[in-house]
Amino acid sequence: MITRRTALMGAAAGALLLATPALAGELNLPRERVTLVAPPFVHPHEQATRQTPKIVEFRLVIQEKEVVIDGEGTKLQAMTFNGSIPGPLMVVHEGDYVELTLVNPETNTMPHNIDFHSATGALGGGDLTLVSPGEQVILRWKATRTGVFVYHCAPGGPMIPWHVVSGMSGAVMVLPRDGLKDRAGKPLRYDRVYYIGENDFYIPRDAKGKFKSYASAGEAYGDMVEVMRKLVPTHVVFNGRVGALTGKNAMTANVGETVLIVHSQANRDSRPHMIGGHGDYVWETGKFSNPPETGLETWLIRGGSAGAALYTFRQPGVYAYVTHNLIEAVELGATAHFKVEGAWDDDLMTQVKAPEPITPGVQGMLDQPAIAPHRHP
Amino acid sequence: MLLALKIKAVAAAVVVAAPFATSTVVPGGRGQPAAAGISLPELVELAPGTFRHRAAGDYTRNGAPAAAPMVEVRIAQPLRVMQRQVSGGDYRRCVDAGACRAIDDDAADRPAVQVSWHDAAAYADWLSRETGMRFRLPSDEEWAYAAAERFSDDAPAQSERPSDPGSRALARYASETSRSGGLDGAPRPFGAFGANAHGLLDMAGNVWEWTSSCFRRSALDAGGRPSGATTVNCGVRVVEGAHRTYVTDFIRDARAGGCAAGTPPSNLGFRLVSDDEASTLAWRMRRLVGLRG
Numbered sequence: 001m002i003t004r005r006t007a008l009m010g011a012a013a014g015a016l017l018l019a020t021p022a023l024a025g026e027l028n029l030p031r032e033r034v035t036l037v038a039p040p041f042v043h044p045h046e047q048a049t050r051q052t053p054k055i056v057e058f059r060l061v062i063q064e065k066e067v068v069i070d071g072e073g074t075k076l077q078a079m080t081f082n083g084s085i086p087g088p089l090m091v092v093h094e095g096d097y098v099e100l101t102l103v104n105p106e107t108n109t110m111p112h113n114i115d116f117h118s119a120t121g122a123l124g125g126g127d128l129t130l131v132s133p134g135e136q137v138i139l140r141w142k143a144t145r146t147g148v149f150v151y152h153c154a155p156g157g158p159m160i161p162w163h164v165v166s167g168m169s170g171a172v173m174v175l176p177r178d179g180l181k182d183r184a185g186k187p188l189r190y191d192r193v194y195y196i197g198e199n200d201f202y203i204p205r206d207a208k209g210k211f212k213s214y215a216s217a218g219e220a221y222g223d224m225v226e227v228m229r230k231l232v233p234t235h236v237v238f239n240g241r242v243g244a245l246t247g248k249n250a251m252t253a254n255v256g257e258t259v260l261i262v263h264s265q266a267n268r269d270s271r272p273h274m275i276g277g278h279g280d281y282v283w284e285t286g287k288f289s290n291p292p293e294t295g296l297e298t299w300l301i302r303g304g305s306a307g308a309a310l311y312t313f314r315q316p317g318v319y320a321y322v323t324h325n326l327i328e329a330v331e332l333g334a335t336a337h338f339k340v341e342g343a344w345d346d347d348l349m350t351q352v353k354a355p356e357p358i359t360p361g362v363q364g365m366l367d368q369p370a371i372a373p374h375r376h377p
Numbered sequence: 378m379l380l381a382l383k384i385k386a387v388a389a390a391v392v393v394a395a396p397f398a399t400s401t402v403v404p405g406g407r408g409q410p411a412a413a414g415i416s417l418p419e420l421v422e423l424a425p426g427t428f429r430h431r432a433a434g435d436y437t438r439n440g441a442p443a444a445a446p447m448v449e450v451r452i453a454q455p456l457r458v459m460q461r462q463v464s465g466g467d468y469r470r471c472v473d474a475g476a477c478r479a480i481d482d483d484a485a486d487r488p489a490v491q492v493s494w495h496d497a498a499a500y501a502d503w504l505s506r507e508t509g510m511r512f513r514l515p516s517d518e519e520w521a522y523a524a525a526e527r528f529s530d531d532a533p534a535q536s537e538r539p540s541d542p543g544s545r546a547l548a549r550y551a552s553e554t555s556r557s558g559g560l561d562g563a564p565r566p567f568g569a570f571g572a573n574a575h576g577l578l579d580m581a582g583n584v585w586e587w588t589s590s591c592f593r594r595s596a597l598d599a600g601g602r603p604s605g606a607t608t609v610n611c612g613v614r615v616v617e618g619a620h621r622t623y624v625t626d627f628i629r630d631a632r633a634g635g636c637a638a639g640t641p642p643s644n645l646g647f648r649l650v651s652d653d654e655a656s657t658l659a660w661r662m663r664r665l666v667g668l669r670g
Contacts, residue, residue, distance in 0.1 A: 109612045111592075132612075
């Protein structure tokens with residue numbers, strides 16, 4: 001058995017290189033294979049763990065495919081991790097090792113790789129994971145810092161932003177071994193966790209202003225880069241499509257439940273806001289070694305980062321979770337909904353009287369203009 | 378319509394004044410009727426031969442990156458190579474014929490640039506149809522054979538600790554940054570970078586050239602010979618010039634780093650080759666007819 005230590009020493013000594021096996025040195029740690037699930041859902045995991053560090057095995061299969069990104073049928077020649085936009089959230093604990101098998105099936109057309117913001121060295125692993133169609137690669141990195149972090153494809157030069165805005169990003173959550181805590185060190189737990197990946201899309205238009213569609217990503221490339229360079233997205237969406245998290249697909253919770261919302265944006269700033277609710281505990285920069293802010297109305301997700309917000313629903317009803325640039329939320333698509341069941345709390349809010357005709361004379365001042373209307377010359 | 382095209386093609390072939398050259402000719406020295414004919418660069422014929430060549434692509438040995446092997450390459454047939462790259466003016470005729478995508482600069486005295494591999498392939502197909510002579514992109518090996526002393530052996534930078542990714546990255550970075558000087562900038566008139574030993578112009582100048590070779594990754598056995606495990610990705614083609622690189626086939630401008638790997642070329646252009654002896658003879662015949670007429 002070659003331990004990590006001897007493998008490293010071998011690398012340093014050089015002379016021992018011939019003894020290095022085809023695969024990098026094995027770690028004598030327990031292994032766990034995790035089956036990933038598509039966002040906004042997250043694979044089962046312990047919030048705090050008594051286990052010793054282990055190797056957590058994940059598998060991402062890259063899929064180039066056409067997707068529809070809005071209700072009008074606008075098409076994107078997308079690039080995806082595991083077929084979803086965003087790619088799935090991977091959860092481990094500090095000190096664990098993430099061992100990723102990245103598969104680029106022969107049915108794809110382009111080389112791809114993965115840059116983990118949570119990993120250390122070799123461009124986040126990007127330098128060691130570039131795979132052509134028909135290849136796979138296995139990368140292992142140690143989760144040395146806690147928080148939520150973006151991962152994305154970064155295959156070099158202009159391929160980098162293009163692959164990212166074509167859908168290739170996701171997130172990793174590295175939990176402290178003893179779980180999340182508030183500023184005073186009191187444990188924080190969640191009943192549900194949702195992962196919301198935000199994407200900005202740049203779809204070219206034809207001369208009449210209609211969105212164009214293309215037979216392949218390569219054919220769309222030139223036109224899309226022109227749109228990208230203007231930095232004005234045509235779509236800003238959660239979970240890959242306008243309305244992906246509304247209506248039948250709205251997220252659910254019950255009054256009294258605490259929900260952890262992980263929000264990532266690999267390319268562009270965003271301002272999450274829960275309309276009608278708040279962020280009870282918010283790791284705005286997403287890193288759990290910093291105390292969470294409390295009682296926030298809106299928080300900022302910096303482009304190229306993920307953040308986490310913990311909220312306990314106190315009222316039933318429908319909540320809109322938006323980016324509070326309302327043009328982006330309403331016109332470009334960045335709106336998700338929570339349907340929350342439970343009993344209404346009149347103390348928190350009451351409609352004292354339903355809308356009715358204005359009662360004359362009660363307020364007085366609005367009955368007659370106090371000052372004659374002023375006419376501008 | 379088809380008939381008309383055919384007649385036009387024959388007529389074009391007849392008026393092509395550029396002779397089949399077995400030696401280099403100063404470009405522009407033998408002008409061609411620009412309006413009627415297809416302007417073609419001179420062709421330089423290279424005799425068959427054998428040479429040692431640094432294989433293109435990525436290689437692994439024992440699961441770790443390894444240096445590309447030196448291989449013996451045999452060019453079995455005479456290879457006719459365009460003396461210069463395809464010009465903007467040459468390429469424009471293909472655009473006018475509706476067979477190529479338009480590019481910005483169609484100057485006749487400078488190489489066509491901002492062309493993708495698909496653009497170059499479309500031009501080769503069109504030119505073959507128009508002339509009745511089969512033109513194609515050279516393979517990486519053929520380009521190297523033609524480039525002769527201009528070919529740069531991109532032996533991978535040797536890191537002191539090849540199994541150490543950081544050391545490998547630093548060695549590669551050092552080698553890439555050291556080679557990038559002095560070759561940037563706009564395409565220059567043909568001949569600005571001189572001729573090589575075969576009389577081919579501007580080989581390894583500031584316009585890189587598409588080849589037909591696909592990117593491949595191969596495993597080597599302990600003796601450094603290919604062990605058979607190879608993946609081929611034809612979405613990425615080998616691009617040759619002052620250094621070899623690999624570029625995704627639909628990229629037209631690699632200056633911002635369109636390479637799948639390696640330092641970006643300043644410009645992407647191409648020159649074509651032909652190994653079609655029969656077509657060559659036919660072309661010679663047509664030329665004779667043309668001279669008689």
